[in-house]
Amino acid sequence: MTAPLSYADVEAAAAVIAGVAHRTPVLTSRRLDEEVGASVLLKAEHLQRVGAFKFRGAYTALSALDAASRRAGVVAYSSGNHAQAVALAARELGIPATIVMPHDAPQLKVEATQGYGARVVRYDRYTQDREQIGADLAAESGATVVPPYDHPHVIAGQGTAVKELVEDAGPLDVLVTPLGGGGLLSGSILAARELSPGVRIYGVEPAAGDDARRSLQEGRIVHIETPVTIADGAQTQHLGELTFPILASGVEEVVTATDAELVQAMRLVAGTLKQVVEPTGVLGLAGLRSGAVPVRPGERVGVVLTGGNVDVRRYAELLGE
Numbered sequence: 001m002t003a004p005l006s007y008a009d010v011e012a013a014a015a016v017i018a019g020v021a022h023r024t025p026v027l028t029s030r031r032l033d034e035e036v037g038a039s040v041l042l043k044a045e046h047l048q049r050v051g052a053f054k055f056r057g058a059y060t061a062l063s064a065l066d067a068a069s070r071r072a073g074v075v076a077y078s079s080g081n082h083a084q085a086v087a088l089a090a091r092e093l094g095i096p097a098t099i100v101m102p103h104d105a106p107q108l109k110v111e112a113t114q115g116y117g118a119r120v121v122r123y124d125r126y127t128q129d130r131e132q133i134g135a136d137l138a139a140e141s142g143a144t145v146v147p148p149y150d151h152p153h154v155i156a157g158q159g160t161a162v163k164e165l166v167e168d169a170g171p172l173d174v175l176v177t178p179l180g181g182g183g184l185l186s187g188s189i190l191a192a193r194e195l196s197p198g199v200r201i202y203g204v205e206p207a208a209g210d211d212a213r214r215s216l217q218e219g220r221i222v223h224i225e226t227p228v229t230i231a232d233g234a235q236t237q238h239l240g241e242l243t244f245p246i247l248a249s250g251v252e253e254v255v256t257a258t259d260a261e262l263v264q265a266m267r268l269v270a271g272t273l274k275q276v277v278e279p280t281g282v283l284g285l286a287g288l289r290s291g292a293v294p295v296r297p298g299e300r301v302g303v304v305l306t307g308g309n310v311d312v313r314r315y316a317e318l319l320g321e
Contacts, residue, residue, distance in 0.1 A: 007194035010159035013060040038299045043165040046308030050084040058085035060157030073143040077130040080109030082148035087116035149183030150240025159187025166195040173299035178283035179203035180234035182243030189250035200252040204287030206231045207256040233280030257286035278310035
């Protein structure tokens with residue numbers, strides 16, 4: 001893909017993952033609707049393969065590789081969900097995979113990545129550069145780097161989640177997604193603008209790592225230190241060269257959620273919907289419940305629950321705090 005990304009790319013990705021990725025359900029809660037004062041439609045991507053939306057983009061990107069590139073393999077870097085997604089997509093397509101993961105990545109995600117057959121290389125997220133490590137590994141083997149968000153096929157693949165949401169639930173007035181590097185939000189913008197014209201789109205990132213909000217305010221990509229937050233899937237340090245302009249032209253606003261708000265959202269999802277969603281996965285819902293994302297009475301609000309990969313003991317600790 002060399003031309004600017006468009007909804008046509010999301011449609012192409014949807015054709016690639018059809019029959020491979022799950023078409024996840026849309027969940028609703030009367031209690032949540034009453035609390036927010038709107039009709040909330042939750043896209044349950046924690047029920048996706050590997051337990052996260054990331055499988056959509058990973059499978060789309062790996063499917064685009066030619067035969068020689070597939071033989072040489074792929075390298076990815078991730079704290080967990082993209083790691084698992086690339087590992088599973090690689091196994092499905094018969095491609096060797098090496099994944100660079102931080103030492104403090106949830107053990108559940110590390111074991112799952114290895115279980116899908118990938119080789120895992122560990123690093124210190126606070127002192128080492130995962131992008132450089134990935135580039136070095138790829139240079140040694142001739143493998144292709146598949147980044148977690150700043151990649152055209154990854155962005156297009158992630159956009160299929162919102163494509164399905166609008167197709168299954170109908171037009172939206174507001175769309176809210178978690179935000180790390182911007183892959184999901186960028187793909188969501190492409191899909192939502194086409195299928196639900198006039199929708200107001202919001203991204204929610206951790207309060208400890210508001211690089212995207214600052215980037216949009218300053219009109220440039222702002223780099224930050226690795227944020228300390230329970231939302232391990234959104235501990236990114238900057239937006240991407242591809243995702244930044246899409247967000248700048250298509251998002252209404254980027255807001256933040258605190259770790260405490262994430263825990264409260266996880267409790268609501270567990271208690272009311274009987275669903276296990278990881279801290280990063282409820283960023284959008286937390287931003288909506290706190291009022292950071294403004295909605296009008298009776299509006300239709302789509303929210304993507306992005307992942308459910310959380311260690312059971314850690315999950316219990318968080319909900320018990």
